[in-house]
Amino acid sequence: MSFLPGLTEAAQVPDIYIDVNEAHTQVLPIGTLWKIRVPSEAKMSIKVLTGIAEIFGTELANNIEYNFQNWNFTVHAVEEVCLEWKGTDSHPAIEGEDLIPNESAQNIYNLHFSLEKMRNSTFDGPKVMIIGNKRVGKTALCRTLCSYTIKFKSYQPMFINLNPQESIFSPPGCLSATPISDILDVQLPIWGESMTSGATSLHSKQPLLKLFGLEIIAENRDLYMSTVEALSEDVSERLHKDALIQRSGCIINTPPLSQLDDDLKDLVNIIEKFKVNLIIMVGDENNDEDMAQFEKVSQTIKPFVGDFLLRLPRLTGVIESDDTYERSLQRNAIREYFYGNQNTALSPFSVSIDYEDLIIWEPINLLDPSSAGADNNSIDKLELKQVTITPSSIQHALICLTYSDKHAKPNDVRRSSILGFALVTEVNEKRKKVRILIPVPGNFPNCSTLLTSYRYLE
Incomplete structure (x- = not known):
C-alpha cells in the first residue's frame, strides 16, 4: 500500500516554522561588512561574542543584545568578530553579498x-x-x-x-x-x-x-x-x-x-x-x-x-x-514620536477640540495647481494659507505646534519656533470636533499649527 500517492508524503511536514529563539553563529573576518536587511514585518537581534564590530561608526558592546526592525544596515568588523543572531527571518543578510570587503x-x-x-x-x-x-x-x-x-x-x-x-x-x-x-x-x-x-x-x-x-x-x-x-x-x-x-x-x-x-x-x-x-x-x-x-x-x-x-x-x-522602504522609515519615525520604540514605551494623550478653536495653516505647494494657482510668479511663495477643516484635508495628518498665538499673523506663525507635533486621528463633521493625539497629558495648547504633507494611519 505504500505505493499509493500521499501515504509516504503525509509524514513529511514542511519546514515553515522559524524558531525566533534559535541562535545562529556568524563569523566576520577582519575588515569585512555584513549587509543586513530587516523588513518591517521581521525582527532580528545581534549579540557580539568576541571582537570589535561597528554599525556606522558606533561600536557594539560585547555580550549585549541589540534589537532591529525595519532597517537596512551593515556591521563592520574592525577585527575578527564572532557574533550570534536571532530573528524571524531565516536569512536576513543580502543574498550573495553576506560578507564583502569594506573598501570605504x-x-x-x-x-x-x-x-x-x-x-x-x-x-x-x-x-x-x-x-x-x-x-x-x-x-x-x-x-x-x-x-x-x-x-x-x-x-x-x-x-x-x-x-x-x-x-x-x-x-x-x-x-x-x-x-x-x-x-x-x-x-x-x-x-x-x-x-x-x-x-x-x-x-x-x-x-x-x-x-x-x-x-x-x-x-x-x-x-x-x-x-x-x-x-x-x-x-x-x-x-x-x-x-x-x-x-x-x-x-x-x-x-x-x-x-x-x-x-x-x-x-x-x-x-x-x-x-x-x-x-x-x-x-x-x-x-x-x-x-x-x-x-x-x-x-x-x-x-x-x-x-x-x-x-x-x-x-x-x-x-x-x-x-516604499523610505516611506516606512518616515511612518516609523512618526509612530516612535508618539508611542516610543521597543526600548522606550510612550503614552500619548488624546484631546477633543472644536473646529473654531483650531487654527491650521499650510505652506503653498507650487506643484499643486489647486493650491498655488495658475501663475506661480504672481503669488508670495512664503505665504501661508489657512486650512479649511474637513476630513479630507486633515484626517490622519501630522501637524506642527508652534509657539505663536492662535490668532497670530501668518508671517509670525511661519517664523515661530516649534513647540512639538500632534496627530489628527478623527474629524467629526457632525459634531464639528477634531480628535488630536499629543505627546503629553493636558489641554491642547492655545497656539497656531502648521499642516505637513505627512500622514500616519494607526
Whole structure:
C-alpha cells in the first residue's frame, strides 16, 4: 500500500516554522561588512561574542543584545568578530553579498583624521558638507563621522540635516541641527531619541528644528531656502555661545543633488549660509553621469571653497532601497514620536477640540495647481494659507505646534519656533470636533499649527 500517492508524503511536514529563539553563529573576518536587511514585518537581534564590530561608526558592546526592525544596515568588523543572531527571518543578510570587503573604511579613516587635524589647528572647527546623488551613502558617512568624532575626545559636533525626507531625531518634514554629545543608538534608523522621549538608556539629543512641511523641495523651493536660512541663523548663534561645539565643527547632510536646482544656486546659498569650508562629494567613479556632475559642481563651488572639494567613491555596503522602504522609515519615525520604540514605551494623550478653536495653516505647494494657482510668479511663495477643516484635508495628518498665538499673523506663525507635533486621528463633521493625539497629558495648547504633507494611519 505504500505505493499509493500521499501515504509516504503525509509524514513529511514542511519546514515553515522559524524558531525566533534559535541562535545562529556568524563569523566576520577582519575588515569585512555584513549587509543586513530587516523588513518591517521581521525582527532580528545581534549579540557580539568576541571582537570589535561597528554599525556606522558606533561600536557594539560585547555580550549585549541589540534589537532591529525595519532597517537596512551593515556591521563592520574592525577585527575578527564572532557574533550570534536571532530573528524571524531565516536569512536576513543580502543574498550573495553576506560578507564583502569594506573598501570605504580607509577613505573614512583618512577623512576623519583630516578633520581632527583641522580641529587641532584652529578654534573654529571644520564645517564639512556631504553632497551627492541618492543612495550613495551620504547619511551613512555623516553618521560614521559623528560617531568617530566623539569616540576618543570630548568633542560635540553639530550634525545638520538639510534633507526634509530624512527622519533624524525628529518626524519627517524638518530641517534639524543636533549637537552630538553621546553615542548614537545603533538600533534606531532615526539615530536615537530626542528630548521629547521619556527616560532613555542613552543620553537623549536636543535638536534645533525648523519645519519645511512639504515632501519635495521642488514643491516650494523659496520656502525651503528660507527654512535653511532660519536654521543657519540658529546654528550660528549656538556656535557663538558654545565654545565646545564651535571647536568640534559641523557635519552637514544635504538632499540629493537632483532635488536642488540645475544651476546649483541652492548649493551655493547653503555653502554661504553655513560658512562651509570643506565639501565631500560622494559618487560612483564608474558612472559617467556622476563624474560629469562632479566636474560641474567643481567649477561652480571652487570660488567658495577653493581646493577643499574632495571626491569620495560610493560607500561600500550601500543597500539598494526603494520609495516604499523610505516611506516606512518616515511612518516609523512618526509612530516612535508618539508611542516610543521597543526600548522606550510612550503614552500619548488624546484631546477633543472644536473646529473654531483650531487654527491650521499650510505652506503653498507650487506643484499643486489647486493650491498655488495658475501663475506661480504672481503669488508670495512664503505665504501661508489657512486650512479649511474637513476630513479630507486633515484626517490622519501630522501637524506642527508652534509657539505663536492662535490668532497670530501668518508671517509670525511661519517664523515661530516649534513647540512639538500632534496627530489628527478623527474629524467629526457632525459634531464639528477634531480628535488630536499629543505627546503629553493636558489641554491642547492655545497656539497656531502648521499642516505637513505627512500622514500616519494607526
